[in-house]
Amino acid sequence: MPLDNLLCGLLETGVNKLHQLDSSAQQRRKMLDGVIIAVTLKELNKPLYFVISKQQIDILAKYEGQADCFIRLNLSALKELQNNHQLTRLIKSEQLEVEGDIQLVQQFAQLLTEMDIDWEEFLSSKVGDVLAHKFCYHAKQCQQGLSQQLKKIEKHSAQFITEELKLAPGPLQVAYFCEQVSELEKQCLQLEARIAQRLQKI
Amino acid sequence: MSNTQENTTHFGFKTVEEDRKADLVAEVFHSVATKYDVMNDVLSMGIHRVWKRFTIDCSGIRKGQKALDLAGGTGDLTAKFSRIVGKTGHVVLADINDSMLKVGRSKLRDMGIVDNVDYIQANAEELPFPDNHFDLVTIAFGLRNVTDKDKALASIYRVLKPGGRLLVLEFSKPLYRPLSKFYDFYSFNILPKLGKLIANDSESYRYLAESIRMHPNQDTLKEMMNNVGFEDSEYFNLTAGIVALHRGYKY
Numbered sequence: 001m002p003l004d005n006l007l008c009g010l011l012e013t014g015v016n017k018l019h020q021l022d023s024s025a026q027q028r029r030k031m032l033d034g035v036i037i038a039v040t041l042k043e044l045n046k047p048l049y050f051v052i053s054k055q056q057i058d059i060l061a062k063y064e065g066q067a068d069c070f071i072r073l074n075l076s077a078l079k080e081l082q083n084n085h086q087l088t089r090l091i092k093s094e095q096l097e098v099e100g101d102i103q104l105v106q107q108f109a110q111l112l113t114e115m116d117i118d119w120e121e122f123l124s125s126k127v128g129d130v131l132a133h134k135f136c137y138h139a140k141q142c143q144q145g146l147s148q149q150l151k152k153i154e155k156h157s158a159q160f161i162t163e164e165l166k167l168a169p170g171p172l173q174v175a176y177f178c179e180q181v182s183e184l185e186k187q188c189l190q191l192e193a194r195i196a197q198r199l200q201k202i
Numbered sequence: 203m204s205n206t207q208e209n210t211t212h213f214g215f216k217t218v219e220e221d222r223k224a225d226l227v228a229e230v231f232h233s234v235a236t237k238y239d240v241m242n243d244v245l246s247m248g249i250h251r252v253w254k255r256f257t258i259d260c261s262g263i264r265k266g267q268k269a270l271d272l273a274g275g276t277g278d279l280t281a282k283f284s285r286i287v288g289k290t291g292h293v294v295l296a297d298i299n300d301s302m303l304k305v306g307r308s309k310l311r312d313m314g315i316v317d318n319v320d321y322i323q324a325n326a327e328e329l330p331f332p333d334n335h336f337d338l339v340t341i342a343f344g345l346r347n348v349t350d351k352d353k354a355l356a357s358i359y360r361v362l363k364p365g366g367r368l369l370v371l372e373f374s375k376p377l378y379r380p381l382s383k384f385y386d387f388y389s390f391n392i393l394p395k396l397g398k399l400i401a402n403d404s405e406s407y408r409y410l411a412e413s414i415r416m417h418p419n420q421d422t423l424k425e426m427m428n429n430v431g432f433e434d435s436e437y438f439n440l441t442a443g444i445v446a447l448h449r450g451y452k453y
């Protein structure tokens with residue numbers, strides 16, 4: 001139990017620290033003042049309750065009352081919540097289930113994902129302009145490097161799955177299989193035609 | 203037994219006359235009030251925050267309810283309750299000590315909590331509230347300091363609504379011997395020194411360590427709760443029994 005509390009505590013501190021850096025966050029919290037939203041990650045199958053108030057967001061592991069809105073989603077859908085237009089698609093593909101007001105979900109997603117933080121500005125208040133600029137520059141480069149690496153890893157693991165483990169067929173195999181299927185289809189059609197001919201003769 | 207003995211109580215390991223304990227406790231908290239929050243974080247290494255979160259999870263508090271944070275001091279629990287019960291709910295922060303109340307009030311004001319909290323100076327033994335008034339009463343790290351604990355529990359029972367809950371978060375008896383040893387060493391040797399270093403007040407923190415040892419253990423406290431009428435009383439050991447959360451219902 002206290003492990004849940006520890007995790008909630010860390011998550012809550014993190015979210016609110018970010019919100020403090022974002023000057024528009026308070027305004028967005030105000031729109032949801034007093035709203036309680038239950039979020040369940042399908043992978044964990046355990047709800048977390050987000051209590052939103054003007055002052056901050058509180059995250060509880062347990063709430064015995066009725067939340068205003070229930071959300072169930074896959075971890076992978078979490079990232080896509082950022083994009084408002086994706087919500088309906090996510091719901092249709094069953095990666096996201098909503099019980100309650102969909103508009104609340106939209107506002108909530110915005111509250112968590114649309115953070116407008118000027119990191120360089122924030123850092124420069126802590127360490128000075130020059131260092132802050134340098135740091136942000138390097139961070140950006142690291143980020144680019146990282147995303148390239150990630151793409152590589154994605155490609156390599158795809159290769160590994162198809163060629164080494166043979167869990168999934170490779171592209172040539174798929175093409176060959178498709179060819180065989182169309183060949184079969186053609187033969188079937190020919191057969192059908194011949195049968196029809198014979199039948200007419202009788 | 204002589205008369206003097208009958209009217210005495212514990213102040214840490216010292217025995218003092220009953221009517222003096224409240225004053226002595228007051229002195230302790232007057233002197234630590236402004237440093238209280240920092241000391242809490244340092245001395246418990248931040249763990250008191252996790253204990254308080256667990257307390258909130260067990261409280262069943264929800265929108266629109268009325269809660270009493272008794273011996274609430276600097277108002278950690280009150281702040282959370284205030285946000286959870288929202289505009290339609292209400293929270294009372296009660297403490298016997300006006301220095302602690304003042305620190306609590308200005309802390310919560312700074313956090314922007316204004317609408318639904320009242321601050322009331324009150325003794326847990328004689329709560330100035332009507333019968334059947336609150337959905338929830340919490341007393342966190344406060345019962346230890348109260349002179350007549352049975353009287354306080356009975357008074358809490360009275361102000362709770364039927365269906366309401368009491369939560370007592372308090373130091374308790376560690377479950378394992380080696381841990382007890384370490385804990386004793388920490389409390390009697392390190393804690394007062396830290397108290398001296400940070401709050402320039404070793405006496406108050408010696409009192410803290412001693413009062414923890416004198417506090418009833420898990421089962422005794424549960425029994426005391428049952429005696430004043432609480433039902434389904436239970437407790438949860440936290441951090442191996444260094445702290446226990448007791449929960450009882452009034453039906």
Ligand SMILES: C[S@@+](CC[C@H](N)C(=O)[O-])C[C@H]1O[C@@H](n2cnc3c(N)ncnc32)[C@H](O)[C@@H]1O
Nearest residue numbers: 231273274275298299302325326342343344347
């Ligand atoms: C250790 S502090 C706990 C503060 C807060 N609940 C927390 O957990 O951080 C104990 C508080 O109990 C208060 N107290 C002591 N005796 C009391 C009594 N008889 N009635 C009400 N409050 C009391 C003290 O003034 C002090 O503020």
